[in-house]
Amino acid sequence: MIYEHAIRPMLFNLPPEAAHSGTLRIAGALARVGLIGNTIERILKLEDERLAISSAGLKFPNPIGLGAGMDKNAIALDLLGQLGFGSLEVGSISSNPSGGNRSTPRLQRVPQEQSLLVNYGVPNDGIKVIAERLRRYHACAPLGVSLVETNTGVQNTTSAVIEELQKAALVAAPLADYLTINLQCPNSISGPFAKASNLRALLRALADIGDMPPTFLKTAATTDERLIDELTGTACDFPFVRGIALSVIIRRPFATTGKHHSSTTGSVTGGPLRTLALESLRAWYRRIDRQRLMLIGAGGVSTGAQAYEFIQNGASLIQLVTALVYRGPAVARRIKSELLAAIERDGVANIQEAIGCVMV
Numbered sequence: 001m002i003y004e005h006a007i008r009p010m011l012f013n014l015p016p017e018a019a020h021s022g023t024l025r026i027a028g029a030l031a032r033v034g035l036i037g038n039t040i041e042r043i044l045k046l047e048d049e050r051l052a053i054s055s056a057g058l059k060f061p062n063p064i065g066l067g068a069g070m071d072k073n074a075i076a077l078d079l080l081g082q083l084g085f086g087s088l089e090v091g092s093i094s095s096n097p098s099g100g101n102r103s104t105p106r107l108q109r110v111p112q113e114q115s116l117l118v119n120y121g122v123p124n125d126g127i128k129v130i131a132e133r134l135r136r137y138h139a140c141a142p143l144g145v146s147l148v149e150t151n152t153g154v155q156n157t158t159s160a161v162i163e164e165l166q167k168a169a170l171v172a173a174p175l176a177d178y179l180t181i182n183l184q185c186p187n188s189i190s191g192p193f194a195k196a197s198n199l200r201a202l203l204r205a206l207a208d209i210g211d212m213p214p215t216f217l218k219t220a221a222t223t224d225e226r227l228i229d230e231l232t233g234t235a236c237d238f239p240f241v242r243g244i245a246l247s248v249i250i251r252r253p254f255a256t257t258g259k260h261h262s263s264t265t266g267s268v269t270g271g272p273l274r275t276l277a278l279e280s281l282r283a284w285y286r287r288i289d290r291q292r293l294m295l296i297g298a299g300g301v302s303t304g305a306q307a308y309e310f311i312q313n314g315a316s317l318i319q320l321v322t323a324l325v326y327r328g329p330a331v332a333r334r335i336k337s338e339l340l341a342a343i344e345r346d347g348v349a350n351i352q353e354a355i356g357c358v359m360v
Ligand SMILES: Cc1cc2nc3c(=O)[nH]c(=O)nc-3n(C[C@H](O)[C@H](O)[C@H](O)COP(=O)(O)O)c2cc1C
Pocket: 067, 068, 069, 070, 072, 091, 092, 107, 116, 118, 120, 122, 146, 182, 218, 246, 247, 248, 269, 270, 271, 273, 298, 299, 300, 301, 319, 320, 321, 322, 323
């Protein structure tokens, strides 16, 4: 309430990118004052064993994760970790530092649709610098590190992209509970990994690292069965790959709803993405090997009812970013409490039991 009536109007008076980076800097500073972080954690605390998810060899205290893109450089992880998310994903991080896209604005709000238009182009400080911050972080939920090709604005050869991702994974692997490989490369529209042979070469290079944590492949939301079969077929040959994370559609005008987005490039997040995200989730859940791979759903989840629908349609975990901007720091707590009410209403023993329950 305080967020929606007092803090959000203040933040929304600032240009979106300045509000995003400023909030993270303040959150980073506040976390150093232990008392503040602990008070926030106490106010937002809602732990319940019925919300826990065990999957991919990891135990998540609840299925509501913070997605990549909120804290690209791991500068505010300690405070973000106190907001009650069941997992936190930093990044996307590249092997080399990158300033991201040059054209501005790189972030726009569309409050009418509870949506953001993102055209950052994965700016980040690079894996070496960020690794130092990760070493100092005390995790209270599984920590994911999202890796991506460095944005140089110039299309790279596939072998160079693979070499880069391997280098980044080598540094990140010992510091992360899980890795996410962002297959949407910033320097090309479709990315080299839409082709199965390229994806296989990438996964072989990552397997060569040896001690890989559970790894998820993040790919654009699609319902294309051929793409789904190719990707999951390849992924299943590599035991360290434990799941698929479904993402936004990159650099394409958004064609389903979103009249406010129709003529703009960049990724649309939040509300307008939800229908497509859910359709894609259902298409993947129908076709994946559920013993081998889990699904992470994302796209416009901001309430317990929406999270429950994603879970019932096959998501083991949910990631959100946009809802944190619109609903504020209590969003995970609110969703968790609504999820508990939903399973009590339906007589379901725990949230894990609800995964894919409408899909059988
Ligand atoms: C500002 C912003 C930056 C993002 N940056 C990344 C990124 O660097 N890497 C990535 O894999 N996803 C990124 N995403 C996508 C989110 O992780 C998430 O998949 C997507 O926004 C859909 O969820 P939402 O509708 O809850 O935001 C970003 C999203 C936003 C809003």
